[in-house]
Amino acid sequence: MATNKTRRVTMSDVARRAGVSRTTVSFVLNDKPGAAIPDETRRRILEAIDELGYRPNAGARALAANRSGWFGLITEIVTGPFAAEVITGAQSRAWGDRRFLLIAASEGDPAQEAAALDQMLEHRVEGLLYATTWHRAVTLPKVAREVPTVLVNCYDAEGELPCILPDEESGGHRATRRLLDAGHTRIGFINLDPAIPAAIGRREGYERALREAGIIPDPSLVIPGWATADGAYTAACELLDRPAADRPTALFCGNDRMAMGAYDAIKERGLRIPHDVAVVGFDNQELIAAYLRPKLTTLALPFESMGTKGVDMLAALAAGQPLDTHRVTIDCPLLERSSV
Amino acid sequence: MATNKTRRVTMSDVARRAGVSRTTVSFVLNDKPGAAIPDETRRRILEAIDELGYRPNAGARALAANRSGWFGLITEIVTGPFAAEVITGAQSRAWGDRRFLLIAASEGDPAQEAAALDQMLEHRVEGLLYATTWHRAVTLPKVAREVPTVLVNCYDAEGELPCILPDEESGGHRATRRLLDAGHTRIGFINLDPAIPAAIGRREGYERALREAGIIPDPSLVIPGWATADGAYTAACELLDRPAADRPTALFCGNDRMAMGAYDAIKERGLRIPHDVAVVGFDNQELIAAYLRPKLTTLALPFESMGTKGVDMLAALAAGQPLDTHRVTIDCPLLERSSV
DNA sequence: ACACGGAAGTAACGCGCGTTATTAAAGCGC
DNA sequence: GCGCTTTAATAACGCGCGTTACTTCCGTGT
Numbered sequence: 001m002a003t004n005k006t007r008r009v010t011m012s013d014v015a016r017r018a019g020v021s022r023t024t025v026s027f028v029l030n031d032k033p034g035a036a037i038p039d040e041t042r043r044r045i046l047e048a049i050d051e052l053g054y055r056p057n058a059g060a061r062a063l064a065a066n067r068s069g070w071f072g073l074i075t076e077i078v079t080g081p082f083a084a085e086v087i088t089g090a091q092s093r094a095w096g097d098r099r100f101l102l103i104a105a106s107e108g109d110p111a112q113e114a115a116a117l118d119q120m121l122e123h124r125v126e127g128l129l130y131a132t133t134w135h136r137a138v139t140l141p142k143v144a145r146e147v148p149t150v151l152v153n154c155y156d157a158e159g160e161l162p163c164i165l166p167d168e169e170s171g172g173h174r175a176t177r178r179l180l181d182a183g184h185t186r187i188g189f190i191n192l193d194p195a196i197p198a199a200i201g202r203r204e205g206y207e208r209a210l211r212e213a214g215i216i217p218d219p220s221l222v223i224p225g226w227a228t229a230d231g232a233y234t235a236a237c238e239l240l241d242r243p244a245a246d247r248p249t250a251l252f253c254g255n256d257r258m259a260m261g262a263y264d265a266i267k268e269r270g271l272r273i274p275h276d277v278a279v280v281g282f283d284n285q286e287l288i289a290a291y292l293r294p295k296l297t298t299l300a301l302p303f304e305s306m307g308t309k310g311v312d313m314l315a316a317l318a319a320g321q322p323l324d325t326h327r328v329t330i331d332c333p334l335l336e337r338s339s340v
Numbered sequence: 341m342a343t344n345k346t347r348r349v350t351m352s353d354v355a356r357r358a359g360v361s362r363t364t365v366s367f368v369l370n371d372k373p374g375a376a377i378p379d380e381t382r383r384r385i386l387e388a389i390d391e392l393g394y395r396p397n398a399g400a401r402a403l404a405a406n407r408s409g410w411f412g413l414i415t416e417i418v419t420g421p422f423a424a425e426v427i428t429g430a431q432s433r434a435w436g437d438r439r440f441l442l443i444a445a446s447e448g449d450p451a452q453e454a455a456a457l458d459q460m461l462e463h464r465v466e467g468l469l470y471a472t473t474w475h476r477a478v479t480l481p482k483v484a485r486e487v488p489t490v491l492v493n494c495y496d497a498e499g500e501l502p503c504i505l506p507d508e509e510s511g512g513h514r515a516t517r518r519l520l521d522a523g524h525t526r527i528g529f530i531n532l533d534p535a536i537p538a539a540i541g542r543r544e545g546y547e548r549a550l551r552e553a554g555i556i557p558d559p560s561l562v563i564p565g566w567a568t569a570d571g572a573y574t575a576a577c578e579l580l581d582r583p584a585a586d587r588p589t590a591l592f593c594g595n596d597r598m599a600m601g602a603y604d605a606i607k608e609r610g611l612r613i614p615h616d617v618a619v620v621g622f623d624n625q626e627l628i629a630a631y632l633r634p635k636l637t638t639l640a641l642p643f644e645s646m647g648t649k650g651v652d653m654l655a656a657l658a659a660g661q662p663l664d665t666h667r668v669t670i671d672c673p674l675l676e677r678s679s680v
Numbered sequence: 681a682c683a684c685g686g687a688a689g690t691a692a693c694g695c696g697c698g699t700t701a702t703t704a705a706a707g708c709g710c
Numbered sequence: 711g712c713g714c715t716t717t718a719a720t721a722a723c724g725c726g727c728g729t730t731a732c733t734t735c736c737g738t739g740t
Contacts, residue, residue, distance in 0.1 A: 010696060058464070
């Protein structure tokens with residue numbers, strides 16, 4: 001079978017054209033310190049590179065230098081806004097180090113996850129980022145230990161791997177504080193499944209903020225709901241249908257979809273947002289938060305920051321430097337819109 | 341500088357362990373046709389691989405075989421649901437050929453796009469997928485011609501490159517047809533910017549469906565709106581505030597965010613969805629469509645299919661086969677929910 | 681006895697590049 | 711002229727693997 005591809009330009013071609021040896025070209029390309037290259041020679045070489053349209057072969061370079069330049073990123077789902085943000089953050093940060101990101105999705109399937117890991121190791125990734133869509137504990141296959149690994153939005157059940165997590169407690173605190181500052185004293189909290197870390201942390205923050213404001217938390221104002229619009233709708237109805245004196249004037253929702261359900265319950269009762277009832281969401285899902293009417297004030301999970309921080313840590317690990325902290329938490333910023 | 345990395349296992353290690361030559365190991369690994377390897381020898385080799393935890397070096401293999409195994413995928417934005425779907429489709433399809441996807445985002449910046457392209461070419465991608473977030477014409481840098489390229493959700497202004505596009509016309513037809521089948525005869529159409537391909541194609545489909553049903557399209561029912569919830573809200577108000585005889589009983593919206601705005605206008609007027617006014621959206625943005633109340637019936641842009649089809653075409657091109665069609669269109673499926 | 685043909689396996693080259701050790705030339709003091 | 715240092719550049723090896731051409735061994739037919 002004849003290969004129809006025209007042979008690519010190699011470094012030897014450049015060398016011949018410039019009338020020097022291949023080694024000299026390599027020195028110029030890599031700015032080899034200690035190599036004395038006269039400007040004239042350098043110019044000739046760069047000129048030859050330009051004329052021939054030479055492009056270094058990254059694979060060959062990696063092989064010779066024994067540095068692949070890859071970092072791997074494994075997520076559960078590529079679809080969905082969260083993974084995309086992590087990718088964005090990691091990608092842009094990696095670029096700065098002239099590294100490339102190898103991205104794969106496990107789709108929640110252990111077999112696929114193992115396959116992805118295999119591929120990554122065959123490509124000699126110098127580090128691995130493992131990201132989940134929701135904050136929880138995970139257990140990685142043993143092979144992941146062959147290479148520096150950092151967990152993003154999840155933590156190691158065995159507690160050995162470094163991880164980066166959103167600061168749920170300060171998030172809950174910040175959201176509640178925002179509502180307190182707006183004058184609300186009875187704040188309903190439609191929480192996520194109370195067993196997961198996000199729900200636990202945020203509730204702690206919620207209660208701390210109340211206490212700091214001299215308010216004793218009223219457990220009846222906290223309702224765990226299904227993490228859907230419908231679930232939150234039901235929960236919101238329950239809170240809003242109480243006698244006026246008992247009714248919350250603000251709702252803190254576990255995520256933006258739930259806030260969406262709460263909006264419906266509020267509007268159905270002829271109440272106005274934020275005048276009669278203020279709402280704060282969580283997750284900052286642009287498609288929801290920015291297009292609800294009125295636009296939703298919400299907290300963002302710092303996925304992009306977590307991605308960049310992840311690459312930061314990997315870069316350190318890959319360089320053999322020790323980590324200062326094995327468990328990094330990142331704040332959830334408040335995004336002001338119009339629902340408070 | 342001492343390298344602290346323990347040397348990885350190579351094929352020679354395996355060969356030594358199994359008591360054969362490196363060549364034989366290679367033959368076994370690649371199922372080389374024509375090579376006669378007795379079962380006993382094969383077994384010894386596989387055993388050695390297992391015991392040593394050997395993993396082929398993808399980079400070295402690519403170099404020797406002169407086949408990188410990479411396809412490149414350049415998108416405008418990684419964040420956002422569309423790119424993610426393309427990635428998912430392309431990724432899963434590529435996997436089948438034991439290929440990996442190199443993903444980069446241009447972020448709308450030509451410099452960044454060029455940099456990404458450079459990197460891809462340095463990594464010797466065997467093909468390039470270029471995807472946009474919305475259907476339109478693009479012009480690629482010349483370097484993209486160095487390698488087989490397929491456009492996804494966009495087309496070449498010069499008309500040279502093969503492309504994959506959503507079938508907007510049949511989408512508009514399908515949406516309208518669905519509403520006709522539900523008994524509606526006055527169907528409002530809140531369209532996108534009328535200058536873009538999506539708006540043009542869908543309107544053609546809309547009008548064809550009406551004519552096929554024996555209805556003469558009423559231009560006053562077609563309103564181009566800003567592609568936002570607010571814009572569509574305004575447009576919907578205009579349509580709904582007409583005298584009852586003139587008022588549409590169904591709205592076909594240019595995208596799901598716009599449908600969201602239409603919902604608000606409808607609900608404000610005390611009208612019920614779908615009983616008084618039916619709504620069909622476009623784009624199937626899960627976060628909106630599936631969580632609106634009632635859930636939105638909408639058409640999906642076939643991003644995932646376009647991604648897989650793109651890799652299909654690239655694989656053919658990379659293998660030197662000619663393409664049957666240079667311009668492929670893919671249907672936009674209708675997703676039934678509860679708004680019709 | 682010989683040639684022969686297939687089975688089993690190997691030596692050796694090349695892929696494109698980084699890097700070390702080495703050479704050749706040039707400058708300098710005497 | 712001789713030694714010595716700095717500058718400029720190269721030959722040669724290795725990274726880990728695919729592949730081609732070649733060798734060795736053994737059974738078979740005549």
